[in-house]
Amino acid sequence: MDGVHDLGGAEGFGPVPPLTAAQSSAEPFAEPWEGKAFVIGALAARISGGNLHAFRHAIERVPPPEYLAGYWNRWTIGAQTMMEDSGIVTDEEVRARAARLSGRDVPEPPPPTPDKPQMPSGGAGNLRSRDTPPAFAVGDRVRVADLHPTGHTRLPRYVRRRTGTVTVMQPCQVFPDTAAHFAGENPQHCYTVDFDSRELWGPGAEPFHLSIDLFEPYLEPER
Amino acid sequence: MTSAPEHLDPALRVEALASLLIERGLLDEATIETFVKTYEQSVGPMNGAKVVAKAWTDPEYRARLLADGTGAIGELGFKGPQGEHIVVLENTPALHHVVVCTLCSCYPWPVLGLPPSWYKDPAYRSRVVREPRRVLREFGLDLDDGVEIRVHDSSSEVRYMVLPERPAGTEHYSEAELADLVTRDAMVGVAKVAVR
Numbered sequence: 001m002d003g004v005h006d007l008g009g010a011e012g013f014g015p016v017p018p019l020t021a022a023q024s025s026a027e028p029f030a031e032p033w034e035g036k037a038f039v040i041g042a043l044a045a046r047i048s049g050g051n052l053h054a055f056r057h058a059i060e061r062v063p064p065p066e067y068l069a070g071y072w073n074r075w076t077i078g079a080q081t082m083m084e085d086s087g088i089v090t091d092e093e094v095r096a097r098a099a100r101l102s103g104r105d106v107p108e109p110p111p112p113t114p115d116k117p118q119m120p121s122g123g124a125g126n127l128r129s130r131d132t133p134p135a136f137a138v139g140d141r142v143r144v145a146d147l148h149p150t151g152h153t154r155l156p157r158y159v160r161r162r163t164g165t166v167t168v169m170q171p172c173q174v175f176p177d178t179a180a181h182f183a184g185e186n187p188q189h190c191y192t193v194d195f196d197s198r199e200l201w202g203p204g205a206e207p208f209h210l211s212i213d214l215f216e217p218y219l220e221p222e223r
Numbered sequence: 224m225t226s227a228p229e230h231l232d233p234a235l236r237v238e239a240l241a242s243l244l245i246e247r248g249l250l251d252e253a254t255i256e257t258f259v260k261t262y263e264q265s266v267g268p269m270n271g272a273k274v275v276a277k278a279w280t281d282p283e284y285r286a287r288l289l290a291d292g293t294g295a296i297g298e299l300g301f302k303g304p305q306g307e308h309i310v311v312l313e314n315t316p317a318l319h320h321v322v323v324c325t326l327c328s329c330y331p332w333p334v335l336g337l338p339p340s341w342y343k344d345p346a347y348r349s350r351v352v353r354e355p356r357r358v359l360r361e362f363g364l365d366l367d368d369g370v371e372i373r374v375h376d377s378s379s380e381v382r383y384m385v386l387p388e389r390p391a392g393t394e395h396y397s398e399a400e401l402a403d404l405v406t407r408d409a410m411v412g413v414a415k416v417a418v419r
Contacts, residue, residue, distance in 0.1 A: 008325035213379035
């Protein structure tokens with residue numbers, strides 16, 4: 001989906017925030033609730049019967065103001081969304097519980113009926129194999145397709161319709177675009193594609209190279 | 224049009240969600256504590272620093288690391304979530320690698336732990352794929368014009384870690400002393416390793 005999460009090249013976010021003392025150290029959580037948020041998100045796929053891709057897609061669906069309100073905020077709302085989708089909790093329940101924890105005596109709604117997604121898995125993790133040989137090889141020029149799926153994709157907007165060169169064959173992997181919707185693992189070949197910065201950002205761009213890992217269905221041969 | 228639901232304080236949302244999940248037997252305090260402790264104490268940039276220091280002192284290890292990052296990192300016992308396939312990128316005087324995830328915040332957890340705030344910030348994610356030299360300068364890293372910059376957007380399950388250049392004047396350092404110099408930022412590619 002062409003959502004707020006697809007940030008590559010977006011303008012207006014200002015300078016990268018300076019490192020605070022807490023960030024300079026290796027401490028991953030600035031406050032205790034962030035640690036708890038991390039664990040809930042890390043376990044959300046297991047609890048809801050989902051997967052990593054569905055979790056990413058749930059985070060992408062967080063409304064833009066909430067998405068931009070902070071990492072652990074969107075992470076937690078994403079985890080809750082995935083659990084709502086599987087009938088583990090409802091937003092009404094979470095809000096009622098939050099009110100009660102804040103000392104307000106509100107009634108709690110009944111829990112939903114679990115309805116977890118069912119999708120066969122080829123095993124742990126995301127590395128898979130595929131019988132069909134790869135369509136592209138290192139050195140091939142490829143054009144990125146002009147795809148705008150309404151669901152989950154790992155094809156960012158800023159490389160669509162651009163031409164680059166395959167530089168590395170990466171391992172074949174579960175296809176996020178289908179797995180996120182429980183429509184099958186559908187493993188795909190994956191390639192590191194290198195782009196000249198001017199191909200992405202025009203003739204006035206800073207000179208550099210951009211490498212990104214793209215799944216085969218995102219690519220077309222450059223004619 | 225329905226209006227967006229009212230913003231709930233994230234700390235309170237976490238508390239409410241945790242309390243419902245614990246009540247349903249889907250989560251427990253001990254699991255929370257174990258996870259948090261693991262990422263606070265055992266999984267962090269000190270792991271990646273050991274990998275870098277070993278690569279600097281053991282040419283055969285360095286060769287294995289660049290050929291098969293996941294395998295060579297696994298030799299030191301570092302594996303786990305977000306580390307299924309780790310590729311190590313070697314910085315040289317002529318080529319500088321820097322890593323980002325524009326779509327979320329993918330990061331090589333087994334070697335670097337959880338990402339710092341700036342890595343997850345929209346400013347870094349939006350800008351480093353468009354004006355990396357300027358962004359690096361904001362981090363205090365001013366690269367010569369002749370240095371080629373290569374930005375890596377982590378869009379698949381491949382995770383990237385940078386092998387920084389070994390600083391001059393460290394020839395007599397032990398592996399442990401070298402590891403102490405290596406920073407998280409250098410392994411993402413927004414800094415160089417310096418002698419302190």
